Amino acid sequence: MTLWDKYPVIKEEMDAFEGTLRRFLSSKNELIGSAISTMVSAGGKRLRPALTIASAHFGEYNMDEIMRIASSIEILHMATLIHDDIIDEAKTRRSMETMHQKYGVNVAIFAGDYLFSTSFSILSVKEDVDTLVHIASIIKSVCEGEIEQYCSRFSKDMSVYKYLRRIRSKTALLFMLSCELGANISHCSRDVTNSLKRFGMFLGMAFQIKDDILDYIGDETKIGKPVGNDLKDGIYTLPLIYAMEKDNNGKLKDLLYNQPYEIEKIIELVIKYGGIKYAEDLMDKYSKKAKEELNKLPHNEFRDFLFELTDDLVNREN
Amino acid sequence: MTLWDKYPVIKEEMDAFEGTLRRFLSSKNELIGSAISTMVSAGGKRLRPALTIASAHFGEYNMDEIMRIASSIEILHMATLIHDDIIDEAKTRRSMETMHQKYGVNVAIFAGDYLFSTSFSILSVKEDVDTLVHIASIIKSVCEGEIEQYCSRFSKDMSVYKYLRRIRSKTALLFMLSCELGANISHCSRDVTNSLKRFGMFLGMAFQIKDDILDYIGDETKIGKPVGNDLKDGIYTLPLIYAMEKDNNGKLKDLLYNQPYEIEKIIELVIKYGGIKYAEDLMDKYSKKAKEELNKLPHNEFRDFLFELTDDLVNREN
DSSP states (O other), X not given: OOGGGGOHHHHHHHHHHHHHHHHHTOOSSHHHHHHHHHHHHHOOOOHHHHHHHHHHTTSOOOHHHHHHHHXXXXXXXXXXXXXXXXXXXXXXXXTEEOHHHHHOHHHHHHHHHHHHHHHHHHHHHHOOHHHHHHHHHHHHHHHHHHHHHHHTTTOTTOOHHHHXXXXXXXXXXXXXXXXXXXXXXXXXXXXXXXXXXXXXXXHHHHHHHHHHHHHHHOOHHHHSSOTTHHHXXXXXXXXXXXXXXXXXXXXXXXXXXXXSOOHHHHHHHHHHTTHHHHHHHHHHHHHHHHHHHHHTSOOSHHHHHHHHHHHHHHTOOO | OOGGGGOHHHHHHHHHHHHHHHHHTOOSSHHHHHHHHHHXXXXXXXXXXXXXXXXXXXXXXXXXXXXXXXXXXXXXXXXXXHHHHHHTTOSEETTEEXXXXXHOHHHHHHHHHHHHHHHHHHHHHHOOHHHHXXXXXXXXHHHHHHHHHHHTTTOTTOXXXXXXXXXXXXXXXXXXXXXXXXXXXXXXXXXXXXXXXXXXXXXXXXXXXXXXXXXXXOOHHHHTSOTTHHHXXXXXXXXXXXXXXXXXXXXXXXXXXXXXXXXXXXXXXHHHTXXXXXXXXXXXXXXXXXXXXXXXXXXXXXXXXXXXXXXXXXXXXX
């Protein structure tokens, strides 16, 4: 059972995609091959490849090309996940052991590097110079976003603006790129490409805000990790940032100066000060903007699919 | 005082190179900018860019192009160094604190990724598809070599063959690539390009064997780290591998089964069983092969420089 079973329009291609991904990820090295293959089997939402595939259907669809580019994006994403998990000291992802937990930090660092190189090597074969430069600059942004997040841990002067800039770098740009590359390969018109790009960007923003909301009010059995996971690492996200701004009597700040955090009390205050409500409203705004872009696209079953996907992602429980 | 002061033929370009490198490595993010700038200032041998520059002088030399490609190779090398140092838990490099030691593992992981992306983004601008695919495949080999090394730690059945295959992956291929890219950009003839590539490969092998010899008999004040540094991490290199093969009465193996290692005793036996001598002989063979390739090149001051460099590298004390 995958996420895509409920979307017949894309299900078959998503199944084919898994095969392509595996073919691109074979390695001469036994350990790296086994580590990566475990990660592929553990699955993942495969959202980015789905966006590439759906976007490509707005132009002249070429399955081989699309599978190749969708794989390179998912591989890039996997590389960042491996390195993220090391940094966050995450023990599990999707209720499975993370790579560094199972194989050690050292294998995980190089496995990530290996995936970066693999992705570039797949992309280099056919993409033009401008595209490659663009992709590389987006990965640089992703790294900058992650580093900024790490450096701002426990910082009491995080602002909504800084938060939005960060999630744009670390999440939304890659969503945008996934749509853009699909559109470009299929030679979509400039208008269609631009709408798809903006759609991807807005969806990415909504997606990350939802992720951050789930860290406060998610169901632990569903999200596959404890609530307050980011919070305890000092990663302050939108619900908390807003709540801190409303915290006139300093109750919340007091809690944030005491280590280890009393997670339950903090979450209670974040909810009380309207942090969740504010984050949900902003998420809804982004999801509305995403849909406005979809409305500019020619109507077809893939547009319907992207509408449905947007709703499902902001309503998701994990 | 840099390594290049003694080579007037290349000194000026190596100085110019430092400037280009810095220009390519500016970052919007303050911390990453500062971490990387510290690393650039700490210096390094800059061997790989020097090989690119010298190789390019055998064809139609284009300074801007060469500086660009030389930077991308050095940046790639810096990325692998940062990740290597994390894995080796190295506290110092060239007597300066390593990046993860100064800024934390987390910053260092993403700084490495950032440098990988920067390198690709520089390369993507002008290189053709075949070159990019070739470069990406070499980085994959470097990662595979590093992972293989990590997985073989403390393994008593390391062989000379496995060792040579490993150092080819993790070191010599990038030396080869440095020469190859210089030759390609300058449109050298196929023969000249092939000789330069083989020269780079053989020099890289000799260079790494020397590095591994220094881990046994180097002067700690000169190499900027304690002797037996790799050894204590369970990285068995040529001197030890050979000595283990000659260790008929099992004295050396006994020492290797006892943790923590008695480094001095092990080094003593490695020397006694001829491990250093064997490694030096093999290094000399590679350096001789490297020079044979140089002899096939047209005679000019850069060929003389590469001869001298080869001798200096195998005779170096750090």
